[in-house]
Amino acid sequence: MKKMMKQWIPVLACAWLLLAAAPGAQAQDEGALDEVPQDPRAQEKIQNLRIAYITDKLGLTPAQAEKFWPVYREYAEKRREVRQQLIDARKGLDAANPDPDQQKRVLDLGLRVKQQELDLERDYSDRILKVISAQQMLALRKAEGDFNKLILNQIQQRRLMQQRRENVQQRQRLRQRN
Numbered sequence: 522m523k524k525m526m527k528q529w530i531p532v533l534a535c536a537w538l539l540l541a542a543a544p545g546a547q548a549q550d551e552g553a554l555d556e557v558p559q560d561p562r563a564q565e566k567i568q569n570l571r572i573a574y575i576t577d578k579l580g581l582t583p584a585q586a587e588k589f590w591p592v593y594r595e596y597a598e599k600r601r602e603v604r605q606q607l608i609d610a611r612k613g614l615d616a617a618n619p620d621p622d623q624q625k626r627v628l629d630l631g632l633r634v635k636q637q638e639l640d641l642e643r644d645y646s647d648r649i650l651k652v653i654s655a656q657q658m659l660a661l662r663k664a665e666g667d668f669n670k671l672i673l674n675q676i677q678q679r680r681l682m683q684q685r686r687e688n689v690q691q692r693q694r695l696r697q698r699n
Contacts, residue, residue: 571668578664579657588652596645600638607634 576586610627614620650658 567672574668574671575661575664578667579653579660581653581657585653585657589649592645592648592652596641596649599641603634603637603641607631 572590575581581589607627607630610630614623614627646658649661653661
């Protein structure tokens with residue numbers, strides 16, 4: 522029973538956090554978490570939840586966690602910087618006035634970014650494998666994906682709830698006018 526509760530604590534905490542602290546978030550796929558605009562406090566809370574969630578899912582010992590998280594944070598920051606190049610390039614595209622040359626450059630940049638991410642993952646995998654086992658490394662990939670899906674689902678649910686509230690308020694205003 523305690524183990525089951527321990528597993529749900531990060532999930533419930535994520536749900537609460539996102540319902541309370543991530544207004545206006547916009548994300549469409551796993552990589553879009555990098556694009557979710559939030560205030561710094563919400564970002565910090567989500568990062569803390571990510572740490573708790575991944576630490577739990579990997580079963581990190583305190584000694585492993587102490588060595589793992591600085592390396593992982595460094596990797597995550599470099600990965601975010603690489604992805605930001607593509608995010609910025611996509612923002613520069615003009616949907617109303619498509620430029621085939623610019624679109625081609627963005628596609629090429631996308632391939633270069635994927636390669637840079639792969640190279641980065643190779644480099645950091647070696648460093649991380651000095652701290653955790655291969656089994657934990659495989660679990661890390663799954664935990665990252667699961668956490669991102671959890672966050673995105675919470676954002677979508679929050680949006681739906683906000684839309685429903687707005688619809689109810691709009692109906693109430695219409696009824697008051699009649």
